[in-house]
Amino acid sequence: MIENLVIVESPAKAKTIEKFLGKDFRVMSSFGHIRDLAKKNLGIDIKNNFTPDYEIPKEKAKVVSELRKAASDSKNIWIASDEDREGEAIAWHLASVLKLDLLTTKRIVFHEITKEAISNAIENPRKVDMNLVNSQQARRILDRLVGFEISPVLWKKVQPSLSAGRVQSVAVRLIVEREREIISFESESSFRVTAVFRISSEENAILRAEASKRFHDEKEALAFLEQCNISKYTIGNISIKPGTRSPAPPFTTSTLQQEAYRKLGFSVAQTMAVAQKLYEAGKITYMRTDSTNLSNLALVKAREMITSEFGENYSKTRQFKTKSKGAQEAHEAIRPAYLDNPTTAGSQNEKRLYELIWKRTVASQMADARIEKTSISINMNNSPVTFQANGEVIKFDGFLRVYSESSDQENTDEDRYVIPPVTQGMPLSYDNITATQKYTTPPPRYTEASLVKKLEELGIGRPSTYAPTISTIQNRGYVSREDRPGEKRELKIITLLDGKFANSTKTEVTGKEKSKLFPQDIGMIVNDFLLENFSEIVDYHFTAEVEEQFDEIALGNLKWTGMIEQFYSPFHKTVTNTLEKKERKTGTRLLGNHPETGEPITVRMGRFGPVAQIGDSGNEEKPRFASLSKNQLLETITLEEALNLFRLPRSLGEYDGGEMVVGIGKFGPYIRFKSKFFSLKKGVDDPYTVTYDRAIEIILEKTESDKKKVLKDFGDIMLLNGRYGPYLVKDKQNYRLPKGTDVEKLTKEDCEKIIGSSDKPKRASK
DNA sequence: CAGTGAGCGAGCTTCCGCTTGACTT
Numbered sequence: 001m002i003e004n005l006v007i008v009e010s011p012a013k014a015k016t017i018e019k020f021l022g023k024d025f026r027v028m029s030s031f032g033h034i035r036d037l038a039k040k041n042l043g044i045d046i047k048n049n050f051t052p053d054y055e056i057p058k059e060k061a062k063v064v065s066e067l068r069k070a071a072s073d074s075k076n077i078w079i080a081s082d083e084d085r086e087g088e089a090i091a092w093h094l095a096s097v098l099k100l101d102l103l104t105t106k107r108i109v110f111h112e113i114t115k116e117a118i119s120n121a122i123e124n125p126r127k128v129d130m131n132l133v134n135s136q137q138a139r140r141i142l143d144r145l146v147g148f149e150i151s152p153v154l155w156k157k158v159q160p161s162l163s164a165g166r167v168q169s170v171a172v173r174l175i176v177e178r179e180r181e182i183i184s185f186e187s188e189s190s191f192r193v194t195a196v197f198r199i200s201s202e203e204n205a206i207l208r209a210e211a212s213k214r215f216h217d218e219k220e221a222l223a224f225l226e227q228c229n230i231s232k233y234t235i236g237n238i239s240i241k242p243g244t245r246s247p248a249p250p251f252t253t254s255t256l257q258q259e260a261y262r263k264l265g266f267s268v269a270q271t272m273a274v275a276q277k278l279y280e281a282g283k284i285t286y287m288r289t290d291s292t293n294l295s296n297l298a299l300v301k302a303r304e305m306i307t308s309e310f311g312e313n314y315s316k317t318r319q320f321k322t323k324s325k326g327a328q329e330a331h332e333a334i335r336p337a338y339l340d341n342p343t344t345a346g347s348q349n350e351k352r353l354y355e356l357i358w359k360r361t362v363a364s365q366m367a368d369a370r371i372e373k374t375s376i377s378i379n380m381n382n383s384p385v386t387f388q389a390n391g392e393v394i395k396f397d398g399f400l401r402v403y404s405e406s407s408d409q410e411n412t413d414e415d416r417y418v419i420p421p422v423t424q425g426m427p428l429s430y431d432n433i434t435a436t437q438k439y440t441t442p443p444p445r446y447t448e449a450s451l452v453k454k455l456e457e458l459g460i461g462r463p464s465t466y467a468p469t470i471s472t473i474q475n476r477g478y479v480s481r482e483d484r485p486g487e488k489r490e491l492k493i494i495t496l497l498d499g500k501f502a503n504s505t506k507t508e509v510t511g512k513e514k515s516k517l518f519p520q521d522i523g524m525i526v527n528d529f530l531l532e533n534f535s536e537i538v539d540y541h542f543t544a545e546v547e548e549q550f551d552e553i554a555l556g557n558l559k560w561t562g563m564i565e566q567f568y569s570p571f572h573k574t575v576t577n578t579l580e581k582k583e584r585k586t587g588t589r590l591l592g593n594h595p596e597t598g599e600p601i602t603v604r605m606g607r608f609g610p611v612a613q614i615g616d617s618g619n620e621e622k623p624r625f626a627s628l629s630k631n632q633l634l635e636t637i638t639l640e641e642a643l644n645l646f647r648l649p650r651s652l653g654e655y656d657g658g659e660m661v662v663g664i665g666k667f668g669p670y671i672r673f674k675s676k677f678f679s680l681k682k683g684v685d686d687p688y689t690v691t692y693d694r695a696i697e698i699i700l701e702k703t704e705s706d707k708k709k710v711l712k713d714f715g716d717i718m719l720l721n722g723r724y725g726p727y728l729v730k731d732k733q734n735y736r737l738p739k740g741t742d743v744e745k746l747t748k749e750d751c752e753k754i755i756g757s758s759d760k761p762k763r764a765s766k
Numbered sequence: 767c768a769g770t771g772a773g774c775g776a777g778c779t780t781c782c783g784c785t786t787g788a789c790t791t
Contacts, residue, residue, distance in 0.1 A: 010784095010786085011786075029785080029786095030784085030785075031784085031786060031787095032783080032785025032786080033783070033784045033785070034784095034785095036783090037781090059786095059787095060785095081784090085783095087784080089783095089784090090785095139783085140781095140783080142781095142782095143781050143782045143783085144780095147780055147781020147782075148781060149780095149781095150781090151779075152779085154780085155779070155780080160779060161779045162780080163779080163780045163781070164780080165781045165782070166781075167782065168781085168782090276786085280786095461782085462782080462783060462784090464782095464783055464784060464785080465782065465783060468782090469782085606770095607770080608769090608771070611771065617771095623771085624771095663768075664768085665768030665769090667767065668768085670768055672768075679768090
């Protein structure tokens with residue numbers, strides 16, 4: 001029997017701590033929460049003062065029984081769940097489930113996993129803090145009430161299987177509102193004038209500068225250039241200002257997700273999966289944290305390492321204050337477990353993420369960079385407009401030697417360069433001056449990472465939920481992560497060179513998007529429905545306001561049942577009222593009338609997605625339907641675009657005893673021929689104009705390439721050559737060949753055996 | 767893979783936050 005049992009949340013943490021504590025201690029993990037509100041029904045007895053009905057989820061039964069057994073074998077039990085609201089609740093649930101006395105149960109906490117911190121914690125146990133536990137219960141119950149009362153309203157009034165919640169609904173709202181800003185954005189253009197000046201005294205010295213004013217149109221720009229042509233230029237004010245730049249704080253979950261996206265192109269989920277691997281291998285500290293705090297040990301190590309590697313002047317020990325709203329700081333910042341290792345073994349992605357974490361951590365403990373900003377104005381003798389030249393010189397690189405944070409904005413400015421030495425009053429002449437048309441751009445769409453950043457700023461969601469929330473809103477179909485090719489746009493350019501004016505154009509691509517979050521019709525409809533009926537819940541401040549009350553509960557100033565009651569009674573009234581009085585919401589829009597028949601053309605959310613409709617259902621003539629294509633929104637589709645949808649599917653005529661029909665399906669334009677599908681070539685063929693002859697060509701091409709794909713044809717079973725090598729197909733199910741199968745000698749009987757022995761689980765249909 | 771848009775009704779869906787595997791591709 002081991003006398004002491006310590007229970008922590010994470011198994012990786014358990015392993016580390018066990019090493020520190022020695023053989024008198026057994027350390028086990030609860031794997032997070034072990035109890036939750038009942039899965040079925042509401043799990044809350046509202047009439048009985050919101051009494052929660054807790055149960056142990058199926059997947060936790062094993063952990064709990066092991067903990068029970070260990071607990072009954074131990075003399076002392078130490079509950080070392082995290083030091084935050086959720087951790088305290090875990091401690092309380094553990095105590096209840098393990099039948100421990102709350103008055104004597106030893107609750108311990110540590111913020112960093114070092115021998116000192118742990119021994120210190122063991123020597124200073126406290127009791128479970130019931131106020132903190134109650135604030136967690138209030139949080140849990142509020143979220144359940146909101147989610148489980150509003151979601152069914154959506155099933156009735158919008159569509160089945162939808163969901164709403166305190167966090168996800170605000171995330172969707174952000175994306176929908178941003179899209180509407182983009183839709184209503186009107187781009188304006190102006191002309192920006194840049195110049196290259198020569199300093200007469202020095203052969204090769206040039207000065208790049210930009211005019212202090214932008215010009216509305218081409219005419220104004222040209223008029224200004226004409227003035228420029230005959231102007232005399234002199235150097236005006238010169239200002240040289242020293243400045244510093246400081247490193248960013250060490251990573252939290254949110255900032256790690258942002259930087260991994262910007263620098264490595266990782267999705268939020270991918271970042272977390274890779275970080276989890278590094279954590280389990282003991283290479284980094286815990287990856288779900290809102291704290292920028294580093295342990296003292298890490299600070300000392302960093303100082304040593306930086307001093308020996310870069311010199312003492314590069315070291316500056318810093319402790320960062322966590323500024324994110326609602327931070328609970330149960331963990332350290334994300335940092336390498338051993339700062340001595342700038343790199344690590346593992347997969348390519350593990351290496352890259354580790355190095356990013358290492359650089360960020362080390363840079364955070366390095367000296368400021370010192371820079372010198374030079375700003376020079378150049379005066380004209382015939383215009384009040386001035387030209388400004390800005391330059392920047394790094395005098396001491398400091399932390400920049402290791403790492404600098406990326407920004408969400410694209411870099412449009414020219415490379416920084418060193419400004420030549422000039423003095424006030426010095427005459428200049430222009431080498432060339434260019435007026436370039438510039439368009440204003442709408443606010444950017446959210447990426448997964450920038451959405452996490454925004455949610456964190458609003459104090460909505462927690463490090464452990466950012467990635468799952470983003471998955472949820474995509475799984476529900478509210479938003480989707482997509483690329484868009486963008487459109488070409490011509491920019492006018494006027495150049496002044498040697499007293500001559502020249503016009504030219506340059507094309508730029510606008511609206512190109514990569515991995516951005518786009519709202520879908522159903523997301524916009526649900527969002528509008530929630531805003532109309534549950535504006536309080538989707539208010540950007542709702543979480544912050546309830547958090548204040550949770551804090552009061554945690555301090556013992558407020559009773560959790562009272563707080564929930566205050567929230568629930570008006571909320572529930574709204575729910576009932578909405579169910580009784582509000583109409584179904586379908587997002588219907590009348591686009592106009594059919595140019596020939598005069599029938600109304602509408603679009604709305606149908607049973608199978610967004611649909612356009614010609615005619616009413618009440619009339620003798622049956623209405624006709626056509627699905628909207630991808631990238632079209634109910635909100636923005638035009639009458640013309642809707643009418644276009646009805647031009648497909650269209651018949652191209654007979655060929656070889658079958659009809660060829662062109663249409664657009666889920667996966668793009670296709671030709672259906674003898675109940676087989678042939679995709680049109682992207683960027684080459686257009687379903688509206690594709691010809692009879694071209695269709696035959698496409699069909700023959702595909703048939704030819706399919707022949708190569710079939711290695712053996714046994715009738716109902718086929719052996720095909722796929723991306724990953726040969727595989728079997730029967731009844732539209734694919735089967736893998738066992739390793740070492742001799743494809744040449746494979747008979748039909750062999751194939752049946754393989755298929756029979758494969759225990760393919762039934763795939764859940766979406 | 768690529769269609770579907772009549773209506774009824776049974777039975778299901780759903781939240782947020784802690785933790786990892788257990789899955790398939």
